[in-house]
Amino acid sequence: MAFMKKRPINEKAESILGLGTSMEGTLKTEGSVKIDGRFKGQVVAGNSIVIGESAVVEASLEGSNILIAGTVHGDVKAEGKLEITPKGKLYGNFTAVKLLVDEGAIIRGECLMDSKPAPSSTDNEDA
Numbered sequence: 001m002a003f004m005k006k007r008p009i010n011e012k013a014e015s016i017l018g019l020g021t022s023m024e025g026t027l028k029t030e031g032s033v034k035i036d037g038r039f040k041g042q043v044v045a046g047n048s049i050v051i052g053e054s055a056v057v058e059a060s061l062e063g064s065n066i067l068i069a070g071t072v073h074g075d076v077k078a079e080g081k082l083e084i085t086p087k088g089k090l091y092g093n094f095t096a097v098k099l100l101v102d103e104g105a106i107i108r109g110e111c112l113m114d115s116k117p118a119p120s121s122t123d124n125e126d127a
Contacts, residue, residue: 014029022037022040026042033045037054039056045062046063048064049061053085055069055072057073060076060077061076063078066082067085068084068089076093078097082096083102084107086105087104091106093112094110099111
């Protein structure tokens with residue numbers, strides 16, 4: 001199908017959890033992260049989060065843009081765009097400004113869409 005543009009999943013990432021690797025805990029980075037292995041816990045990235053096709057993630061995800069091509073069990077907060085590819089599976093609630101779901105993707109959870117990013121918890125403390 002010529003009208004369907006192939007999007008690269010291999011985005012440049014400062015942090016990578018490779019295929020055959022498993023990790024548990026909290027992963028925080030100011031940059032972007034790509035996960036191809038197994039991860040359990042929490043991922044917070046200042047930039048993008050890419051969940052590769054082979055990844056199995058049991059974690060909450062928070063980043064600017066999030067691409068899911070593998071399996072995610074957990075809540076997702078994308079300050080920008082959340083994209084789920086045809087092989088992507090999201091079992092959890094999500095918040096995003098923009099949403100792109102390809103045919104074949106699976107989502108089981110609640111959706112909260114907003115035209116602008118949600119205020120951080122520190123914004124509420126100043127009121």
